[in-house]
Amino acid sequence: xxxxxxxxxxxxxxxxxxxxxxxxxxxxxxxxxxxxxxxxxxxxxxxxxxxxxxxxxxxxxxxxxxxxxxxxxxxxxxxxxxxxxxxxxxxxxxxxxxxxxxxxxxxxxxxxxxxxxxxxxxxxxxxxxxxxxxxxxxxxxxxxxxxxxxxxxxxxxxxxxxxxxxxxxxx
Numbered sequence: 470x471x472x473x474x475x476x477x478x479x480x481x482x483x484x485x486x487x488x489x490x491x492x493x494x495x496x497x498x499x500x501x502x503x504x505x506x507x508x509x510x511x512x513x514x515x516x517x518x519x520x521x522x523x524x525x526x527x528x529x530x531x532x533x534x535x536x537x538x539x540x541x542x543x544x545x546x547x548x549x550x551x552x553x554x555x556x557x558x559x560x561x562x563x564x565x566x567x568x569x570x571x572x573x574x575x576x577x578x579x580x581x582x583x584x585x586x587x588x589x590x591x592x593x594x595x596x597x598x599x600x601x602x603x604x605x606x607x608x609x610x611x612x613x614x615x616x617x618x619x620x621x622x623x624x625x626x627x628x629x630x631x632x633x634x635x636x637x638x639x640x
Contacts, residue, residue: 562610579604583623590625591639592632597625605629607638 486493501508516523531538546553580599588597605624608614611634622639624632 563616578618582618582621586623589623590628591622592624592628595625597623601625603629605632607640608636609634612636 583599583602588602589595590597590602602623603626605622605628606614606616607620607622610616614620614636624639
């Protein structure tokens with residue numbers, strides 16, 4: 470039997486890998502693409518078994534690279550400054566609108582509203598689902614509307630885009 474000696478076998482495998490490195494990497498990449506569920510499960514299991522170790526590693530890395538992270542955040546802010554300012558303006562509007570309603574946090578209220586209106590768009594009367602009907606503010610937040618149920622109506626996406634910033638109630 471060739472290469473009975475483990476050291477000799479290991480050296481041969483290493484030489485073969487070096488000679489066929491691109492082929493080996495491509496095969497591994499293809500295998501991962503064909504077995505995404507297995508790869509995801511393996512990564513998830515590893516994370517669950519090593520959660521504390523991973524958290525400690527990340528914390529230590531952030532401490533060691535504090536200046537580098539600060540520079541990254543500064544550069545990122547400068548590049549995306551207009552997006553950030555738009556986001557903050559939107560957040561301020563929502564906070565000022567004094568209302569607890571959001572589609573995901575108040576899912577029960579949104580579902581009961583959809584049931585009340587028979588899962589239909591109030592403008593075009595097309596039937597919809599939880600995913601296809603969107604939250605529309607009768608008086609938009611940008612025009613002083615609140616984020617409460619009495620200012621919300623279900624519309625389909627095209628009707629919501631058509632309505633825009635107009636103050637229209639289809640109830």
